[in-house]
Amino acid sequence: MKTLRIWHTFGSFVVILLWFLATLVSIVEFFMAKMIGTIGQTYQLSLGVILSPIFLSLLIGFGRFLIARLQQLSRFKNEQVIQEKVLTKSLKLNTLRDDKSNFINLLTVDSKNASPMLIITMTSLIAGGLSFLAALVYCLMISLKLTICVLFLCLFGLLIPKLNTKGLKNAQDRQQNFSGTVQRSLLQILDARILLASFQAQEYGLHLFKSHYNNFANAQYQTGIKRIIMNSIGIGMGFVFDISILAVELLFVGLGNISITQYAAISILTPSFTWLFYSMPGIYAELIRNSTSALRVVDFIYSSDNISHQNHSSIKSIAILKLDHVSFTYPGSNKKVFQNISLKINVKDVDKVLITGPSGGGKSTLVKLIMNQLQPQAGTITNIAENGAKSLVENQQIGYIPQKNEIFDDTLLNNLTLDRKVTSSEIAAAIQRVGLTDFIKTLPQGLETNIGNNINRNLSSGQTQKIGIVRALLSNRSLLIMDEPFANLDPESAKNLAQALKKLPLSLIVISHRLDFSRFWTKHYLVQSNTIEEVNS
Missing domain, CATH: 3.40.50.300 (P-loop containing nucleotide triphosphate hydrolases)
Incomplete structure (x- = not known):
């Protein structure tokens, strides 16, 4: 139910188009690697055989450009649509709420954080995952033993988000909660500015705001540290993977298990493997950030808080x-x-x-x-x-x-x-x-x-x-x-x-x-x- 609500709130035709383009790009990557790997075996070296991979690489580049272009064109429009949904829901509420900061936080912070979840973050995760899958399928086609070695090394990459998910999610929740507290405190101080001035208590208002903002800044710092740790572990393990996979590939070439052209094809696809270490942890951390705000937005939009559904007419x-x-x-x-x-x-x-x-x-x-x-x-x-x-x-x-x-x-x-x-x-x-x-x-x-x-x-x-x-x-x-x-x-x-x-x-x-x-x-x-x-x- 919650997944359907998230899709209904944040999904669109553009998201489906982006995921379709990501699938096409990964398919082209697979066929480009397959073509390079069979040069000298299936295909005789010729100008057409040389130009074909070049054409496919240009096609991959254009596909990625098109995905990035659509993401940027749609992101801010999607943010506006989400803000309109939040505002529409708040205007339908019969119950008067004193906590205006909750609305402001949803409109300004959560809507902005949640808007790229499907359009950018999930698209990046799907595109990277499909490219990884395409590389893995090609690897399986040329050598089962090599595929097992690659999978073994990749398991360490999958452990990175597993080890950090809970701590990062808790830190993101704390940051969002403190953000609401800062908004609420600022509104209270601004509403009471005449009162504070009449009692010459402006310093109290300043001290109160600084106290709440320090908590928010500390929560931001803790979230940032956890993201840095996740990314740093991924980069470090990525270097290890790069060296290890290079050594394994050269060993398989030396043993005659794969040809030099197949080695070249796998080398081209290596970024699809190292994506698991270099990019995926950061994308996953961003997904946690997006989903934390998205759940707050969805819970608000679908809350049944004394709303009148009667038609005015x-x-x-x-x-x-x-x-x-x-x-x-x-x-x-x-x-x-x-x-x-x-x-x-x-x-x-x-x-x-x-x-x-x-x-x-x-x-x-x-x-x-x-x-x-x-x-x-x-x-x-x-x-x-x-x-x-x-x-x-x-x-x-x-x-x-x-x-x-x-x-x-x-x-x-x-x-x-x-x-x-x-x-x-x-x-x-x-x-x-x-x-x-x-x-x-x-x-x-x-x-x-x-x-x-x-x-x-x-x-x-x-x-x-x-x-x-x-x-x-x-x-x-x-x-x-x-x-x-x-x-x-x-x-x-x-x-x-x-x-x-x-x-x-x-x-x-x-x-x-x-x-x-x-x-x-x-x-x-x-x-x-x-x-x-x-x-x-």
Whole structure:
């Protein structure tokens, strides 16, 4: 199963073509050696007989050039395809993860390490192995005793990866793990740079990063040492093989077991034997490096971590959202966040719900439960359609605006539409509804202005929240969840946003710890002490 997944992730027609070309090259090598070995026996010496091996050697050279050319053309394209698969999978995950470094490591390190596994590393291993096999078959055709001597000497070459595989794989695993730790540490330090500066603790951030990077550098060093040891042993044993096989071949010539032309043919094929010592250990070490990253990529792509497979076109709108006797406790904790809570939101009648409560009381957990990012241990969260049919709530049925609304390095238009197909009239209506028209008039190129660069720094928190609301309006969601939209707004901006929310023609669930803004809600709930209670106001 894992082998099929690796092929499905990294395999392509180009890989099959490369392996086919490698097979053809090894076949030509065999016939070239056979032709040289029979000069003077089967073939009489002539210009055609001399030119034929030259032509075959040129054909071998062209084949190897073609393989190398295809490898280079395909490697970076393959890396991009793998990165797209990783990114596609991460975007399909319903579960919110705080460990962004895992995604970054997969995208930047593992994808790069894994991409040449089949195209370059396995192709090199197959090409070398087939050339070795072709040389061995020719050797067997002219002398069984010589073949036995060659095989005996080659057994030592096969022992090189056998002796080093476990240690090299463990070292590569440690290096990959420490690489993720460095990525995670760097993200944490960059996110906390203002905090560190306010406490004049920049040295702590630097020390923390250096500590993690030293571990990573040490793991890199250990991996490099093991690769060097493997290659050095291979080169040393290769020299021994070269001398030994030369002595054996000359002995067989002297004894009359092989002719001088057969000796010449075997000498031409000797690099195919010494490949086992000079090149194969390094290729095998690279294969371990590639496969370590490839397995991480495959495990991630094929993980079934709360992914919705429902087709967006088949998603039905929510008429009533109902939480029925829901209980939830985080894994590893004895403290219940919610105990037997129930909540009913009439989405069809455009209920606007305000949820408040103390910090740590469970407001954000409630949002994650509703959005199917967390699963309750008891109770159900269901969508009741207009015909009374019940179904589980899908993430794509709900619009969501986080507290930190992401502004992408792109035009305002693309930030609003997110590359979805919407008409200009729909965009204009949504902009007018939330009150962004005056702001857009101040931009140098209007909707076509890139707001991901310096202009982004001048966006107010209120404008950022309104961009998020327009996104939700253009998605035609009947329910919109907003996480702390008033958190960073001044009183005037909070008032304007509340007025805009009141006019929205869709149901709302707004999480807030503030109440100093004009009323827009039809229901107010207080979350505290693992319960949720309606507040009469």
